[in-house]
Amino acid sequence: MENPKLNSEKEEIVELDRDQLDRGIEEELPQVKDRVRQEKEHQRGRFRGLQDIWIRMKRNKLAMVGLFIIVMLVIVAIFADQIAPYGFAEQNLQNQFAPPSSEHLFGTDDLGRDIFSRVIYGSRISLKVGFISVSISLIIGVAIGAVTGYYGGRVDNMLMRFIDILQSIPDILLAIAIMAALGPGLANLMIAVGIAAIPGYARLVRSSVLSIRDMEFVEAAKANGSSDFRIIVKHIIPNCMAPIIVQATLGVAYAIINAAGLSFIGLGLEPPTPEWGAMLSGGRSYIRDAVHMTLFPGLAIVTTIFALNVLGDGLRDALDPKLKR
DSSP states (O other): OOOHHHHHHHHHHHHHHHHHHHHHHHHHHHHHHHHHHHHHHHHHHHHHHHHHHHHHHHHOHHHHHHHHHHHHHHHHHHTHHHHOSSOTTOOOGGGTTOOSOSSSTTOBOTTOOBHHHHHHHHHHHHHHHHHHHHHHHHHHHHHHHHHHHHHOHHHHHHHHHHHHHHHTSOHHHHHHHHHHHHOSSHHHHHHHHHHHTHHHHHHHHHHHHHHHTTSHHHHHHHHTTOOHHHIIIIIIGGGGHHHHHHHHHHHHHHHHHHHHHHHHTTSSOOTTSOOHHHHHHHHGGGTTTOTHHHHHHHHHHHHHHHHHHHHHHHHHHHHOGGGOO
């Protein structure tokens, strides 16, 4: 038989636990609501910050022109197969050195290939080299700069002396040396251009980290028990993003120029790959009789570099906190 007294004690314990649970929930609920409210305010503040950046960006008409050109260039690169009227390697030896016409908008080259189609396909190569090489230099450079700036001491001295050695060599010469060692090819071209740009990102990030590593929010993260990795990735690097974004935008332009220069001297991509620098190199022998062979690839390079430069300048002005009103 069940003991009535034991059952009543169990019911009292259950009621007591239930009351304690209800009180705990009531005590925790305001704190949870506060955290949710703070998170929503943080997200709204971030969205407003992006809106402010976009508004300041739109005030710079030249930067918007650059953004439009880059967006159109990306669209052309993505849909090159549909836009180009001919294949980039399609030859017609009976139609060599044809001037620009309705059939061939930019004319043809020494092998009868359509230059307009080759410029369109070349946008894929140039953008791919620009963005991937910048990604390589960005990842390595940001990692080195963040570690050296945060820790300092021997780590800073060792890594920055290595960066000094790389920086003592001009970018294009370092890229030439790497390409000479690795050989021609798209992957090697991106690696060479990316490695040559590492010192600039490392020094930029290091200087930014040095200016913010002793700030109160970093000290608060340390006091909260956060690891160094978490502090660097979650707190320090996000506060260095403005100069990094601007430098990366300009870095794509430098990467495209360096890639075109390497292809121009024969260390880049091999024919018949339609790279703008290689097209310039192939047309320089015929510049007197067929100027269109160098004119249009050159205009493609100039237009792209101009768009990236003015876009980078516009981003720098939009992200500059001193310009906030």
